[in-house]
Amino acid sequence: MxxxxxxxxxxxxxxxxxxxxxxxxxxxxxxxxxxxxxxxxxxxxxxxxxxxxxxxxxxxLPRLTPLLGSLAAEPGQGTLAGNLTEIAREAALFYEQSFPIAASLYAEAQLKKRHYEALHKLGAGPHRPLRDLDAYLRAEQAAGRVRADADTYAAASLLLGACAQRAFAYDAIDAGERPPADEFAARLAKTLLGGISVAQPPA
CATH class of the missing domain: 1.10.10.60 (Homeodomain-like)
Structure with missing residues (x-):
């Protein structure tokens, strides 16, 4: 070998x-x-x-950024429910695997600041998924599949925030375990769609 x-x-x-x-x-x-x-x-x-x-x-780690980029480049592909479910699944796994790596940064404010400054120079950082998901939702809004009055940035924040909470807080609940990524993603996407989609998903 x-x-x-x-x-x-x-x-x-x-x-x-x-x-x-x-x-x-x-x-x-x-x-x-x-x-x-x-x-x-x-x-x-x-x-x-x-x-x-x-x-x-x-x-x-799970390839969240390329997925968001490809979806934003071609809005209207697949179903909105299917796309959001896949985004939520990749984001849940991404945060689950990246949180233990990055958590130590938050204990040292100066280290975090230096690290973020270096990431910005590389065109990277924790803001990228939020920005890219907002871009995807705005593209779907322009394509008529997301309501015209929907706040796409808030919707992106809700989805990614929930995925980060799964990585950070779910271990502390009574059950002591995270829900499987597939099940979690489907529930999250369905709930988010209820607030932003033009055609409401079936109950």
Whole structure:
């Protein structure tokens, strides 16, 4: 079996370390050591830890951003219910897997600020899914499938906020477990559609 390319090993090591010790404590030195390469070799593939973080999110986690981009580019495809269910499913899984990685940032305000500034320079950040889902809903609004008076930004915030809550808070409820992503996504999409769709979904 051929050894994995260095870039793949670095991404694998970064993903594992970010999950286990958190983004704040996963240094490039530790990532390089876990990948079996030098820190200088890591910087041949990635300009910064922030870029490495973005690549972990886009290449190792559920592909939420590409899904939103493709739907916004071609509104009117599929059903609104089906599209929102798929978005909710991908978002639920994305936040479930990314929350343990990014949570450590929120303990240090200055670190979070520096990290967000670096992400903005890369055209990334936690605002991207919200912006992209709003763009998709506005495209559907223009296509006549979302009510003209619907607040698309609020709708996007409700859907993504619920997905983030599933990752953050559902473990604390009495049952102590998250609902399966497919079931959660279907319920969430149906509820949201009741408020924004032109044709109300059947009960």
């Amino acid at each position: 051929e050894p994995k390319p260095a870039r793949v090993r670095i991404l694998d090591a970064a993903h594992e370390l970010m999950l286990t010790v958190g983004l704040a404590r996963a240094t490039t030195k530790e990532i390089a050591r876990a990948a079996g390469c030098s820190e200088a070799a890591l910087y041949k593939y990635f300009d910064s830890k922030e870029e490495l973080f973005v690549r972990v999110l886009t290449e190792r």
